[in-house]
Amino acid sequence: MKLLTIALFGCIFFANCLTADAIYEFDNSIEEKRFYSLISEIRCPKCTSGSIASSDVPVSRDLKQKVYELILAGSTDKEIKAYVTDRFGTSSDYKPAFGKVPIIYYGLDHLFF
Numbered sequence: 001m002k003l004l005t006i007a008l009f010g011c012i013f014f015a016n017c018l019t020a021d022a023i024y025e026f027d028n029s030i031e032e033k034r035f036y037s038l039i040s041e042i043r044c045p046k047c048t049s050g051s052i053a054s055s056d057v058p059v060s061r062d063l064k065q066k067v068y069e070l071i072l073a074g075s076t077d078k079e080i081k082a083y084v085t086d087r088f089g090t091s092s093d094y095k096p097a098f099g100k101v102p103i104i105y106y107g108l109d110h111l112f113f
Contacts, residue, residue: 024064024068026071026072027072031071031072034071034077035067035068035071036053037077038067038071038077038080038081039051039052039053039064039067040053040094041081041093041094041095042063042067042081042084042092042093042094043091043092043093043094044057044059044060044063045059045060045063045088045092046059046060047060051094052064052067063084066083067080067084070083081093
């Protein structure tokens with residue numbers, strides 16, 4: 001029984017060592033700041049209200065990796081957000097573009113209420 005307990009704790013310890021977060025390496029601090037800013041502004045498609053920065057579900061990990069790759073490829077923040085919006089919809093952005101439809105909704109809201 002003692003050997004089984006030691007083996008179980010050993011497996012748990014080594015499993016924790018193997019599940020380390022992905023390491024993102026950048027050429028400069030500007031790209032790194034852009035990355036962390038973008039992943040905090042992009043809503044997790046699977047979660048109810050968290051950003052992909054605070055989520056570890058597979059779709060968030062994949063999306064963080066894609067944002068990382070797009071930054072390294074030289075894409076602008078606007079292009080990256082357009083990619084995410086095209087793929088997951090406008091609700092994926094915490095700071096969506098203020099277009100014609102929201103203006104109509106806000107205008108009607110103030111007009112009637």
